[in-house]
Amino acid sequence: MTAAPVVLLATCAEVADLDADSRALADALRARGADVRPAVWDAEVDWAAADLVVVRSTWDYVPRREEYLAWAARVAAVTRLENPPDLLRWSTDKAYLEDLRAAGLPVVPSAVLAPGDGGDHPFLGVEHVVKPTVSAGSKDTLRLGADAEGARRSADHVLALHAEGRTALVQPYLAAVDDDGETAVVCADGEVVHAVRKGPLLERGGGRVEGLFAEENISARTAAEAELEVARAALDVVRGRTGRAPLYARVDLLPSEDGPVLLELELAEPSLFLDVTPGAADAVAAAVLRRVAG
Structure with missing residues (x-):
């Protein structure tokens, strides 16, 4: 009798028993005969005992990114990790948007301000968003107005990020999202699984996410x-970097006058919203088990 494949879903301590999204994936995998267990990424875990480790809700990595990437490298040395460490490193710093732009993709206009660059940027005269290049869950992200108060708060936020040793990403706020929302396209093994509408998230003049x-x-x-x-x-673009489609990806798109533009390509720990669309969890589970098989 063939043993059930062991699949660990990497998460963080705050959602040690998984969120609804990952629970839907776990249920679909168990229905296919897999032995599925949650595993907190920075806890003591026998990663080598797994046939595959799938990165899921590891949302607390941001203040410890290098520690997180070192963990990914250790896991990948003893078993299969998806997505692999090179994709985690590339996609957890939003500077990757410039790589996508260079490849010809329509990307939201962006300015990257590293510590020492000051707080001025090209978008002070329009409504815009300031966020760290390394962030998750809209933490430390502000939507700021085109007026003098917005400009002041914008520069202050950029400088505050710099004081923490962080690099800032500034982008114009595309107001069509207020009516149309974002479109998140979820893919598994290079194929589109489903899409969802994400309602507008940032309030003008709002504070940091708690x-x-x-x-x-x-x-x-x-x-x-x-x-x-x-x-x-x-x-x-990902295939060109790695030679293979990622196990999972979420492409976040915003509406614009010129058509959809890419806001983010999520390859580390994106919610895949598998509990929203019937059959989505099954499709991702099938892709996971294909990776177990090779």
Whole structure:
């Protein structure tokens, strides 16, 4: 009798028993005969006992990114880790957006300000967003106005991030999201699984997010063909880096006058919203077990 494949879903201590998204994946995997267990990434775990470790809700890594990446390298040395360490390193710093732009993808205009660059940037005259390049769950992300108060708060926030040794990313706020929302295209093993609408998250003039992540308003959505084209192009960039499609990916897109533009390519610990669309968890579970098989 063949032993059930052991799949560990890496999470963080605050959601040690997994969130609804990962529980849906775990249930789908168990229905296919897998031995699935949650595992807190920075706890004592026998990672080598797993046939596959899938990174899921490891949302507390941001203040300890290098420790997190070192953990990923250790796990990958003793078993299979998806997504692999090189993708985790690349995608956990939003400077990767410049790589996507250079590859010809439509990306939200961005300015990257490293410590020492000061607080001025090209978007002080328009409504805009300031966030750290290394962040998750909209933590430390502010939506700021085009007025003098917005400019003052913007520069202060950039400088505050610099004081913490962090690099800031500044982008114009695309107001169409207030009505249309974001489109998140979820992919597994290079294929589109489903899409969701993410409601507008940031309030103008609001403060920093408290807690592990900002609560989101999620509903099922059918992605437009233009959105699917951008998502597929983003996956092609990943294939060009690694030679293979990532096990999982989420491509976040915003509406603009020129068509969809890419806000983020999530390859580390994205919510996949598998509890929103019937069959989505099954599709991702099938992709996971294909990786176990090789």
